[in-house]
Amino acid sequence: MEVASFRKKELISNYIILGIFAIVSLAPILVLIFNAFKPAVEFGTNPIGLPNNITFQNFPDAWVQGEYSKIFFNSFKLVFGTLILCISVSSLAGFSLAKLNPKGANLVAIYLLVGISIPAQMFLLPLFLLWKNLGLLNTHIGLIIIYSALNAPFATFLIRSYMIRLPDELFDAAKIDGANIFQQFFRVAIPLSWPVLLTSALVVGLAVWNEFLFALTFVQDENLKPISTILFAFSWRFINNQALVSAASIMMVAPVVILFLLFQKRFISGLTSGGLKG
Amino acid sequence: MKIFLNKSLIAWYFILPVLLIHLFVIAIPSISSLALSLTDFRGMGKLNYIGFENFNELFDDRYFVKAVYHNIIWTIAFLTIPVFVALVCAYLLTGIKRGQLFFRLAFFFPYMLASVVNCQIWKYLFSPIYGIGTVLSSFGLDLLTTSPFTTKEYSLFAVAFVDGWHFWGFLVVIYLTGMYQVDSSLYEAADIEGASKYQKFRYITLPMIRPVLVFTIMIITIWSIPVFDYVFILTKGGPAYSSEVIGTYMYSQAFERFNVGYSSAIGTMMFFYVLIIVGLFGVLRRLGWEV
Structure with a gap:
């Protein structure tokens, strides 16, 4: 569908402007991809161009040096753990808000909306102290609970808005x-x-795969860190x-x-649609 | 038994798990933060009630004031450049058919990538040893011979640039969705009147997408205050506090110096700021601004 119809001559300038911005968006990422396939010795002479000699060796090297089999396992555990906990509690709540309409449902919605807008810095430190006392620091389950709580309001609203359109006759x-x-429900x-x-x-x-702040704060044990904080440390180490470093970044992406x-x-x-998550 | 299976109660059982984890992770710690901000707690030992002293101290803390100032610059930068660029690109996108999907995906793509990866990309590109600077100097241009992340004058803008580069595609998609909801007969009428591309944008598109525009202005105003990832990863607030923002300053107070009371006061102020902004837009909506 065409909203604002443009004349032929204008179309060319459209494509040029959009093309420039597409290059700004993608070229940096392309450089990262090129670099991941370059031998380390080539960086001095060819820092941002296509690789002259393509090598795949960077990937197994980074995998071994960064112990990425362990790291990927940690991150997958966090992602799937959060998905199981977060999506189940959110679909229960979404269903209730959409179809059961309990008294006070509006209050729950307002509470969750306020919850979404609270900046992490507001509760980060007391949460850290609480988790320390509960023995949840440096555990995956501790981080899974945090990630579920952070993402549940968004998921609840999304699921609610879908379930509300399911016909009542069913x-x-x-x-x-x-x-x-x-x-x-089931x-x-x-x-x-x-x-x-x-x-x-x-x-x-x-969100869980990319998350940095809570991973940085709540998991300091090198063996339990997820991929985001590991890549941060890895980029300084190497x-x-x-x-x-480029190969390790590509593995995360x-x-x-x-x-x-x-x-x-x-x-x-x-x-x-959420528009509410960073 | 029967009373526990009352329909309204069952509905609440469904909501309970979400409320429970949200209470533990967000509500209780947030309320604790409000309380701790009135104390001199330092993580261990005694805890004394000191009233609003932490807040008074904050106004005299020149590093905190500097961080606030940086957040204001950050907010203004994000409210202007990415919004403007995204509006233009979204508008141009509505006029093309061929390749529209490609451009949309290209603009949106950096938004999907982890902050760690995006920072790695730009740290490399701005590095004086490998990056764009080396290419420019081989053409005789001595720009970027030092990394802007390690230069006091540019560090804040360099970090904001990287964050903006990753964020603006998100705005394009939101504006594009808004623009497709504009009634196309308005544009047809304008075409008959012989309106220019700019006039159509100014007098049809912009007023029609105002709700979307106001929404993005609100989220940018809110999100610009707790920014953390990009600053922490790229500069850690340095060099010499030149890119320090409230989020990183609070983090160093909390986890390097363990000033629990003081950092809770910073968190509390951020919370009230968000509350005021949300309230402000709520009032505007009540006043019939259709936001």
């Missing part, structure tokens, strides 16, 4: 067939809501070997790129 029919509320609401569950899972998973290309519409609509 639930009435299930009720007549003798389904109680839990069965209505057999009717959840199977019909898979698109929104997938969107929420992608957005929440991305500051003189940019080939390794690769899963995101693959999922993004598969589910770009979902990612974009999920991330912008």
Whole structure:
């Protein structure tokens, strides 16, 4: 669909301007990709161009030197742990707010909205002290609980706004067939809501994968750190070997790129519809 | 037994888990922060009530004042450059069919990448040993011979640039969605009147997408205060506090110096700032601003 129709001559200038911004967006990332395939000796003579000699050796080197098999396992554990906890509590709450309309549901919505806007710095330190006393520092479950709480309001609203459009007749029919509320939730609401569950899972998973501040604060044990804080340390450790650092960065980005290309519409609509998560 | 299965109660059982984890992670620590901000607690030992002394001290703390000033510059920078560029690009995108998807994905892509990766990319590009500077100097241009991240005059702007580079594509998508909701007959009418591209933008697009525009202005105003990742990763607030923002200053007070009371006071002020901004936009909406 064309909104503002442009004349032919204008079209060319449109493409030129947009092209320049596309280069600004993508060229830095391309340099990173080039560098990941360059031998370390080439950086002195060819810092930002295409590699003259393509090598794949940087990837296994970075993988071994950074112990990335352990790191990937840590990050996957955090992502899937958060998805299980966050999406289940959010779909329960989303279902209730959409279909059961308990008294005071508005208060819950307001509470969660206020919760979203609280800056992390407000509760970071007391949370740290609380987690220390509960023995949750330097544990994955501690971080999973934090990530679930941070992302649950967004997921709850997203799921609620989808479930609210499911026709009530479906639930009435299930009720007549003798389904109680839990069965209505598991057999009717959840199977019909898979698109929104997938969107929420992608957005929440991305947030956890990329998260830095809480990972930095709550996990100091090198063996338990996720990929974001490890890459931060790795980039300082190997500051003189940019080939390794670039390869390590690409390893962090690769899963995101693959999922993004598969589910770009979902990612974009999920991330912008929330509009409330950084 | 029956009373526990009352329909309204069951509805609350469904909400309970979310409320519970939210209470533990966000509500209780936030309230503790409010209380701790009135004490001189330093992580261990005795805790004394000192009233608003932490807040008084903050106004005299020249590093804190400097950080606030940097956050104001940051907010203004984000409210102007990315918003302007994103508006222009979104508007130009509405006029093309071929390649629109490509541009949209290209602009949005950096938004998906981790802050650590984006910072790594730009630290490299701005490095005097490897980056753009070496290429420029081979053409005889002595720009970027030192990294702007380590230069006092430029560090804040360099960090803001990287964050803005990653963020602006998000705005493009939001504005584009808004622009597609504008009734196309308005543009047809303007075409008949012989309106220019700029006139159509100024008198049709801009007023029609005002709700979206106001929404993005609100989130930028809110998000510019707790910025942390990009500053911490690129400069840690340095050199010599030249890129220190409230978020990184609070972090160093909390986790390097363990001034629990003092850093809670900083967190509390950030919270009230957000509350005021949200309230302000709420009032504007009440006044019929359609935001």
